[in-house]
Amino acid sequence: MNLFFDYLKQLTRTPSVVGAEHSFFMFIKRELEDLNIDVEYYDGLLVAKGSEPKTGYISAHADRHGLICTGHNEFQYAAYIAKNRADLLGNSTSEQVLKNFSVRFVGKKVQAYEPWSGSYLGLGNITDAFFCQRRNNVLFKVDGLEHLLPGTPIAFMDKLVYENDLVSAQIDNTISIATILYLYSIGYKGTAFFTASEEAGKSWRFLLDYFRRFDITTNELLVLDTSPYKNEDDLNHLDIVLRNRDENAYFRSPLKSKIKKIAIKKRIKYHYKDEYLKNLMRQNNEKTSLGVTELGRIIKASKGTIQGTTLQFPTIGYHTIKETTSINAIESIINILKIIYLNNK
16 A cells, blocks of 8 residues: 555645646646556546556546635635636535635645646745635635735645544545556556546536547446545544435446445445435434535436446545545555456455
8 A cells, every 4th residue: 555655645745726737637647657558638637548448437536625816915715716616506515614614724834836837836824714705705814925926826735644544634636546546556457537626516527528529428437536524433434435316416327336245245334425414414304415526417417328426535624634534444445446447356
């Protein structure tokens, strides 16, 4: 697993603010080409193809939350500025928590970077963060970045932390990308997709456009991501997170039952997130969202011509620089992928 964590450390240190992922894509491209993997670059999408590209379709989003300079000494939460907004209707988990976690950012260090080259442009410190009702976004006060021009992305300063069999960083979604890179390094021969602007609700459009571009249909698209929970006790009772559906669509794929069988055989702890959320609704006697995923949006928009399932790392500290998962979760997901795609037993 040393190679996996080497990838994860490097990815964590490389900024990739939603809407400004190009330099991060170039980092992934270099790592893949070093493994002799063919790489294609499209608008909002990086596609990796092994020697047998039809033997698997795995997807992970490449963007992370951060800030964008929108005027002189003015900084907004990047995912929700007007130019990044897509079909955000208030029913995704990230939108629901947006108004509640601005206080988490105060005191955090951030780094500005040039979006194409990734060149470092300065270091700053967040002194205040507050939700603005008029602009429907989180606004930040940042010391040290007064020189920046509008459009400059600003990433949270981040590094990987290991403690008590837990791994913490801004791992949504570097952890999935590290998993895919590691999978290629040990022999995966299929296709992988790295999408932009997932945190702004746009990534599914780039991926669906690729399938339509080449008239590809599949019922085995596997989307890797993280899934938020409240406390560490949840992580102790859960290794992987599965879904039957999200707010937009039901997931109908042979991969879903295949993963469940592997989990049972290998004694991997799992549950279905949609059932978990329904149980919470019954307990609290309230109606909330089942969550919105990249896959659900693709299934709905493609009218089922693209189908698949999700495989997610359970985490706490959602959308912070201390989002945390367990070593057990990482090992469980990698072992499942080895069995499915590398014929490991």
